[in-house]
Amino acid sequence: xxxxxxxxxxxxxxxxxxxxxxxxxxxxxxxxxxxxxxxxxxxxxxxxxxxxxxxxxxxxxxxxxxxxxxxxxxxxxxxxxxxxxxxxxxxxxxxxxxxxxxxxxxxxxxxxxxxxxxxxxxxxxxxxxxxxxxxxxxxxxxxxxxxxxxxxxxxxxxxxxxxxxxxxxxxxxxxxxxxxxxxxxxxxxxxxxxxxxxxxxxxxxxxxxxxxxxxxxxxxxxxxxxxxxxxxxxxxxxxxx
Amino acid sequence: xxxxxxxxxxxxxxxxxxxxxxxxxxxxxxxxxxxxxxxxxxxxxxxxxxxxxxxxxxxxxxxxxxxxxxxxxxxxxxxxxxxxxxxxxxxxxxxxxxxxxxxxxxxxxxxxxxxxxxxxxxxxxxxxxxxxxxxxxxxxxxxxxxxxxxxxxxxxxxxxxxxxxxxxxxxxxxxxxxxxxxxxxxxxxxxxxxxxxxxxxxxxxxxxxxxxxxxxxxxxxxxxxxxxxxxxxxxxxxxxxxxxxxxxxxxxxxxxxxxxxxxxxxxxxxxxxxxxxxxxxxxxxxxxxxxxxxxxxxxxxxxxxxxxxxxxxxxxxxxxxxxxxxxxxxxxxxxxxxxxxxxxxxxxxxxxxxxxxxxxxxxxxxxxxxxxxxxxxxxxxxxxxxxxxxxxxxxxxxxxxxxxxxxxxxxxxxxxxxxxxxxxxxxxxxxxxxxxxxxxx
Amino acid sequence: xxxxxxxxxxxxxxxxxxxxxxxxxxxxxxxxxxxxxxxxxxxxxxxxxxxxxxxxxxxxxxxxxxxxxxxxxxxxxxxxxxxxxxxxxxxxxxxxxxxxxxxxxxxxxxxxxxxxxxxxxxxxxxxxxxxxxxxxxxxxxxxxxxxxxxxxxxxxxxxxxxxxxxxxxxxxxxxxxxxxxxxxxxxxxxxxxxxxxxxxxxxxxxxxxxxxxxxxxxxxxx
Numbered sequence: 072x073x074x075x076x077x078x079x080x081x082x083x084x085x086x087x088x089x090x091x092x093x094x095x096x097x098x099x100x101x102x103x104x105x106x107x108x109x110x111x112x113x114x115x116x117x118x119x120x121x122x123x124x125x126x127x128x129x130x131x132x133x134x135x136x137x138x139x140x141x142x143x144x145x146x147x148x149x150x151x152x153x154x155x156x157x158x159x160x161x162x163x164x165x166x167x168x169x170x171x172x173x174x175x176x177x178x179x180x181x182x183x184x185x186x187x188x189x190x191x192x193x194x195x196x197x198x199x200x201x202x203x204x205x206x207x208x209x210x211x212x213x214x215x216x217x218x219x220x221x222x223x224x225x226x227x228x229x230x231x232x233x234x235x236x237x238x239x240x241x242x243x244x245x246x247x248x249x250x251x252x253x254x255x256x257x258x259x260x261x262x263x264x265x266x267x268x269x270x271x272x273x274x275x276x277x278x279x280x281x282x283x284x285x286x287x288x289x290x291x292x293x294x295x296x297x298x299x300x301x302x303x304x305x306x307x308x309x310x311x312x
Numbered sequence: 313x314x315x316x317x318x319x320x321x322x323x324x325x326x327x328x329x330x331x332x333x334x335x336x337x338x339x340x341x342x343x344x345x346x347x348x349x350x351x352x353x354x355x356x357x358x359x360x361x362x363x364x365x366x367x368x369x370x371x372x373x374x375x376x377x378x379x380x381x382x383x384x385x386x387x388x389x390x391x392x393x394x395x396x397x398x399x400x401x402x403x404x405x406x407x408x409x410x411x412x413x414x415x416x417x418x419x420x421x422x423x424x425x426x427x428x429x430x431x432x433x434x435x436x437x438x439x440x441x442x443x444x445x446x447x448x449x450x451x452x453x454x455x456x457x458x459x460x461x462x463x464x465x466x467x468x469x470x471x472x473x474x475x476x477x478x479x480x481x482x483x484x485x486x487x488x489x490x491x492x493x494x495x496x497x498x499x500x501x502x503x504x505x506x507x508x509x510x511x512x513x514x515x516x517x518x519x520x521x522x523x524x525x526x527x528x529x530x531x532x533x534x535x536x537x538x539x540x541x542x543x544x545x546x547x548x549x550x551x552x553x554x555x556x557x558x559x560x561x562x563x564x565x566x567x568x569x570x571x572x573x574x575x576x577x578x579x580x581x582x583x584x585x586x587x588x589x590x591x592x593x594x595x596x597x598x599x600x601x602x603x604x605x606x607x608x609x610x611x612x613x614x615x616x617x618x619x620x621x622x623x624x625x626x627x628x629x630x631x632x633x634x635x636x637x638x639x640x641x642x643x644x645x646x647x648x649x650x651x652x653x654x655x656x657x658x659x660x661x662x663x664x665x666x667x668x669x670x671x672x673x674x675x676x677x678x679x680x681x682x683x684x685x686x687x688x689x690x691x692x693x694x695x696x697x698x699x700x701x702x703x704x705x706x707x708x709x710x711x712x713x714x715x716x717x718x719x720x721x722x723x724x725x726x727x728x729x730x731x732x733x734x735x736x737x738x739x740x741x742x743x744x745x746x747x748x749x750x751x752x753x
Numbered sequence: 754x755x756x757x758x759x760x761x762x763x764x765x766x767x768x769x770x771x772x773x774x775x776x777x778x779x780x781x782x783x784x785x786x787x788x789x790x791x792x793x794x795x796x797x798x799x800x801x802x803x804x805x806x807x808x809x810x811x812x813x814x815x816x817x818x819x820x821x822x823x824x825x826x827x828x829x830x831x832x833x834x835x836x837x838x839x840x841x842x843x844x845x846x847x848x849x850x851x852x853x854x855x856x857x858x859x860x861x862x863x864x865x866x867x868x869x870x871x872x873x874x875x876x877x878x879x880x881x882x883x884x885x886x887x888x889x890x891x892x893x894x895x896x897x898x899x900x901x902x903x904x905x906x907x908x909x910x911x912x913x914x915x916x917x918x919x920x921x922x923x924x925x926x927x928x929x930x931x932x933x934x935x936x937x938x939x940x941x942x943x944x945x946x947x948x949x950x951x952x953x954x955x956x957x958x959x960x961x962x963x964x965x966x967x968x969x970x971x972x973x974x975x
Contacts, residue, residue, distance in 0.1 A: 097532075165684050166429055168414060194558050197689060198698045198715035217687050217715070221572075224579055228687060248561025251723050252715075263973050274386035274752055275867075276832045283394060284711075290391075290398055291866030295859075305398040312916050358836055359786060360815070366788060366833060387833045388789055391867035413790035458794070478800030485797075496790055496886055514867075596774070749789050 132165040140225055141169040147190035152181065159252060167288070173238035175231040178216070179266075182229070182245045184217055193218035194225065196246035199253055201260035205286035209234050210261050212285075233262055235311075241267035259284035336707045350374060354735075358387045364463065364741060365748035369725070382724045383720075388752040392713055400678030400707045401427055402639070406499040412750030417452040418692045419750075420501040421445060421711070425582060426701040427503040431688040432680075433632055440628040441505040442584050446502070447621035448488070449583075450614040451518070454525070454691040455484040456745075457607045461532065464604075464742040470536065470543050471489075480528055483521050494561050504638055505631035515622065522619055528593060529611060536604070546600040550728040550740030553598050560727060561720045564695025565610065566744060569602035576691040583690075587624075588617050600743040603669060637679050639673045660724050678707040684727040692717050693744050718751040770908040777821070777847065778900040779909040784820035785813040786840065788827030791886040795826045796890035810896060817843040822899070823876070824892075828856035829869045841876040849903065851895055852878045855885050897935040934960070 086155050096235060141164055149155045149170075152242050157179035163170040173181050185193040197217040208237045210232035218227050233239055241264035251287075253264045254273040261282035264270055281288050292304025322692065357368035366387035372380035377486025392411055396404050408423045409416040428434045485495045491514045492500035494508065500507050536542045552560075557567045558566040567574055575592040593609030595602030631638040660668040683705040689698045695717030704710040721744045728740040787795060800803050801812065814820040816843050817840045829837055841850070855861035857865075860870035860883040872878060879902060882895040906915040937947040943963075950959040 095411065100848070117748070131445075157686065157734070166686055168686060170685075195563075196561060198687070198700060198713070199698060200700055200713035200715070202702050202711045202713075213731065215685075215700060217336075219578075219696075221574060226580075226687065228685075246561070247559045250724065255320075255719075260418070266692060274389040274832075276386075279831075283391065290394060290864075292864035293860075293870050295864065357832065359817075359840055366836075387830060387836070388828065389830050389832060389867050390789075390828055390863050391865040392863070393866075395863060395865050410790060410862075413793060475801050478797055479802060482797070482800070482802040495888065496793065742896070 094133070095168075128166075132161050137162070137164045137169065138169070138290045140223070143226065144169060144191065145171075147188060148181075148184060151188040151191065152184040154180065168226070170228045170230055172230050172232070175214075175233045175237065177241050177247060178229065178231045179212075179240040182216070182218070182242045183258055185227070185243055191220065192222040193220045193225075195219040195221055196242070196248050197226070199242075199249050199256055201256040201262060201284065203260060203284065203286045204232075210237070211235065212237060212262055214239065214256060214260075214262055236263075238265050240265050241270075243267055259281065261285065313381065319700050351592075352381065357423070358384075361501075364467075364746050365660075367722070367741070367748055367751075368745060369736070369737065369741070371737065376735075377728050377739060378732055378734055379421060381729045381737065382723055383435075383725050385722065385748070386403055386752050390753060392753050394715065396709050396712045398708065401681055401709060402678055404709055404712065405502055406497075407496045408534040408712070408714070409499050410749065412622075412692070412694075412697075412718065412747045413753050414456045414747050415452055415693050415750075416497050417445075417448050417501065419714070420499065420713070421449055421583070422688055422690050422692075422697050423454065423701070424501045424503050425690065426686050426688045426712075427681065428698040429682060429688060430681045430701060430703050431503070431637065432682070433504065433637070434635065436632050436634070437505060438629045438632065440626060441622050441630040443621050444506060444630065444651060445586070446499060446512055446585065447518070447618050447625075448491075450621070451484050451487060451619045453614045453693045454611050455481045457605045457611050457701055458484075458609060460742075460745045461604075462692075464745075465536070465738075467738050468542065468744050470539075470542065473532065473536065476528070476532065476535075480525060483517075483524065486519065487514050487517050490517065493513060502631075502639065504634070505629070507639075509630050515625070518618065518622060522615055522622075525615060526612070529608065543601065545739055546604055546743075547597070547736075549600045549736045550732065550743055551597075551599045552724055552728050556724070556727055557687060562695065562724050562744075564692065564717055564721070565603050565606045566721060566724070567695070568592065569606045570598040571596050576689055580689065588620050590614075590617050598737050603743045635670070640667070640674060680707055681709075683710075683726055689715075694718055695721055695748070713751075714753055716750040716753065718746040718748070719753075722746050722751060770912055771904075773908055774906055775903050778903040778947045779809060781810055781819045781822045781849075781896065781900070783810065783813045783819045783822045783824055784840065784844065785815055786823055786825060786837075788825070788829065788833065788920045789854075789856065791826035791857070793888045794889055795824060795853065795892060799891045803889040803893065805893065808893070808896070813848055817841075818845065821848050822851065822896075823848065824853050825857040825872045825878075826853040828863055829852075829863070829872050829875070830867050831869060834869050834875050837872065838875050847906070848933070849879045849899055850876050851892075851899060852883060853882045853892060853895070854887055855883055858883065861885060866918075894934055894936075898932070901932075 097280060110162060128277075137145065144189065145162060152158070154177065156179055158174050159171055160174060161170075161172035163172065164281060171181075171299065182196075193217070198215075200215050201218075202213045203263060204213060212233050214231045214233065216229040216231075218229065219225070220227075231239055239251050239262065241253055242283045243253065245263075252269070253267055254263050254270060257264060257270050258272045258274050259282055271277065275283065275296075283291075290306035292306065294307075295302045333536040343623055343738040353428055354371045354373055355368070356371060358366040365688075368384040368387065370384060371378055390410075392407050396407050399407065404427070405420050408419040410421045425434070428437065450642065458477045458481045460477075462474045462481070464722050465471070465473025465477065476518075488500075489495050490500060491510050492498040494500075542676070552566065552570060554567070554570045554572050556568050557572070563574065571594055571657070573592040573594050577590075590613045591609075593606050593613060595605050660671050680704040683703050685700065685702040687698060687700045689696050691697075696715065697717055698715030700711075700713040700715070701709060702711040724744060725741055732740070757877060784935070787793075795924070797803060799811050805811050823844060823845060825837065841848070842882075850872075852858045855873045856863060856868065858878075860868050862885070864870065869875065880895050880899050882891060884891055887895075905916075907913040923924065933947050937943045947956060948958040
């Protein structure tokens, strides 16, 4: 929401974390790194770009105060939810958005509190989607929930990380709207939502194999012939990383 | 039916099986509940004249009454979100514009806002670019609602409405074509601004349109609002109240027709919507009729915003100043009909080697976006369009997810249709205005 | 033979093949088969501004049993492919297929796991119409070309053999690439200009020049 960036304190508009990427000293060496500019290995690349190493910075815990309404949301949840310290793994504020990293098995409970507590009132579950952080750690599949509070006009993001064959409780009993969105996340990423009334594929045919949005699933294009020359599909071309 | 030697029954996975030896029909038929066996399952779609695209509904009917509806989607799944991950950030607009093809500019706008937020340049977008964006989004909202009127009219039997809706839409498409070069799928909004400026001829056309459409709207109202058939088919049909809407995540005109004035343009303004004066129309009936009234009123409100945009429009740049992001040349149509900028070509080929390198780098490699994730919600003609974009610091999007209102809203069909009559399934489904391209992506 | 002399006036003689083809081409009944963006342009083509009704084409049949022209308008996904084939199989012979738009023709920009890379993997296609989406005028032009093609279609196996023989001889009556657009055929003057351009091998140039001339804002442009 752009109002989140504009109104509550201009300190949120400070340079986002990671804006000065590129210097290896900034990121810890444990984080996944990519080599080379084009991602091509074993070729006679004499351009010099082959030696390029690029790391993906991880998101760090943000120190308090978070600014804006984020402190209020954080405190209200801490007060209303007894298992807060156990369930919330990390709190990140970036680009004027609050992200609570939640333990996957607690996601349903947290959503229940977020919806019902007087001071939180996140009535609308805007979106449920997945992101595959391949190569980050074993819990590479992240399920991302965006909750909207219509009463207070706030948006908050919950993120739960699970391993490839991971499971987490479904939030359909709290937010019925998550029904199809969880099915889509299952279809595209293979995350299993326990307690979902009908967890089947939704976009792909029922007999489809694999989960297309995973990073290790190929794009699956075919080579195209154009005026005699073969042009490979986008995922097989030399591209800038 | 346990008399030995006579008909026996046993339950199998296929249902009840009777063994009839003759002369005992009464025994057999007496044991069955006539109602429960009258249920039929009807498959509607994915190819059907009034399913609004390739939507498939599996209906269980008891006579004319619908007892169960199961929508099946995915027949237009295009893998756009996956494709985006293999293209650079600027190329992304050409893909997302093809998601919801009746509201292409909203898809682009959501994407551009998300990329701009990731880049941290939301406040640097030139005033003129934002004003043109708002103006074109509102024109697009009008054209989308016109298509809704047209198709819904056709599905409920008002064929003339279909013709009128498409006739008026052509005027808006003319404006879009004059500006972006394309009738649909414009790729006109780019991260950082616009692809090119609006020509004065298009602005003149918009002024004409502002005079033209209100007259036509009166005609539609004269044709539909007072008409008994239209009223009968829409009033009290497919009711869904605020509680139902919120639990199912329904936003947009359907929610507003239930009485809740939730419009992201007002409640969480973006792109400078707080500077415009407009109302959020609502209705209290929560039925198809209310949704029709809300959409008609929204067309009028959009016209108001477009007029204010025209008044606010000042000359200026339409792209951010940062040359690391802005496309190096403003293309114009040359005499050969090709998009080109001779001035720019002369500069990079003849005068400045650095400009040539910069142009080459920006076009082939694209700009880098600092890592992180953002979520941007905008008010789409059908509800909240949410864009969740993740960057890993590279020149390509790492993941872009669209929370498309058609996708979420379609979940309401069972809640609206179960217990109602078969014919009202069409009215209810149409009133959600689903666009399958956006739904399946 | 003299048969013509014995006929009363007002009667024309033609072959059964021509008559049947003429009847077919003059009343195409399309199956409403909208998939994506192109479907909206197809509907616009049926609308008042472009008005396919001028060629007796505004009747789109909902049931494939009543249709003899399938316009595949939009991207065909893997999930949709069996449905497309089933609808094609339900259409009565003789039937024709126009693949509208670049997605249906070749997969287009969606070169990925979800989209069938060209609807010709599923059904035989008569005319490929490029564009993303094609303008309604282009669809109308494709339909008119389809009519020319139908006029040249053989009736039955003997007709097919005859056509093959003619193809071997080289006088093929099927629409060739760069054939005269219908808008030129209709006008005597433009028709002559087109024929002249064909001799000079610059018909595409002529099309562009003509288009430029009709765009007032381009004249004397940068």
